[in-house]
Amino acid sequence: MDTLSALRAARLVPVVVLDDAADADALAGALVAGGLPVAEVTFRTAAAEDSIRAMAGRGDILVGAGTVRTVEQVDKAVAAGASYIVSPGLSRAVVERCQEHGVLALPGAVTATEVQAALELGLTTVKFFPAGTSGGAPAIKALTAPFGHVSFVPTGGVGPKNLGDYLAIPTVAAVGGSWMCPRDLVTAGDFAGITALTAEAVALAASLTA
Numbered sequence: 001m002d003t004l005s006a007l008r009a010a011r012l013v014p015v016v017v018l019d020d021a022a023d024a025d026a027l028a029g030a031l032v033a034g035g036l037p038v039a040e041v042t043f044r045t046a047a048a049e050d051s052i053r054a055m056a057g058r059g060d061i062l063v064g065a066g067t068v069r070t071v072e073q074v075d076k077a078v079a080a081g082a083s084y085i086v087s088p089g090l091s092r093a094v095v096e097r098c099q100e101h102g103v104l105a106l107p108g109a110v111t112a113t114e115v116q117a118a119l120e121l122g123l124t125t126v127k128f129f130p131a132g133t134s135g136g137a138p139a140i141k142a143l144t145a146p147f148g149h150v151s152f153v154p155t156g157g158v159g160p161k162n163l164g165d166y167l168a169i170p171t172v173a174a175v176g177g178s179w180m181c182p183r184d185l186v187t188a189g190d191f192a193g194i195t196a197l198t199a200e201a202v203a204l205a206a207s208l209t210a
């Protein structure tokens with residue numbers, strides 16, 4: 001299965017912020033135990049690269065890098081084992097470096113102009129970020145009229161209360177969010193709590209798409 005198909009199958013992409021790479025293995029285990037063998041590890045902390053390496057090395061979880069803004073970060077993430085690269089916005093340089101590495105690029109795009117720019121770079125799936133403040137589900141539906149072959153991964157302001165709005169849209173490939181692995185639970189070492197939140201999210205997504 002290719003990376004995009006795996007993200008589609010998972011339906012949910014947990015957005016992870018790790019302050020200490022020593023927690024990465026336990027966090028990956030918590031997500032897997034909750035039924036979600038997927039993570040987007042954000043380059044918002046110095047621990048991102050080592051965390052990706054630790055998680056990808058397990059072999060039981062699809063690991064991507066998030067908050068990637070530079071080609072240097074792309075190189076570091078891919079060298080550490082990231083299978084996909086998520087960016088908050090659309091950078092030609094970042095997308096082209098991902099294509100050179102042969103890894104999936106998911107740049108942010110929320111306007112028609114940004115979606116067209118992504119298409120020009122050969123992409124057909126984009127992150128819709130920040131989803132909640134960019135018009136949410138109605139905005140994605142409106143973009144689907146001219147861009148019916150484009151898939152979206154809405155992220156930012158998504159949680160259990162509005163997950164169904166996004167998953168109901170056929171062009172939504174998957175939904176990203178941090179609600180399954182809150183940073184304070186990671187810091188506190190409450191991995192059982194993360195497994196419980198993840199299992200709840202997986203069950204909710206399954207019930208909403210049944």
Ligand code: 3PG
Nearest residue numbers: 015155156157158177178
């Ligand atoms: C991201 O980087 O994708 C977002 O910060 C995640 O947004 P959320 O915390 O609102 O889920």
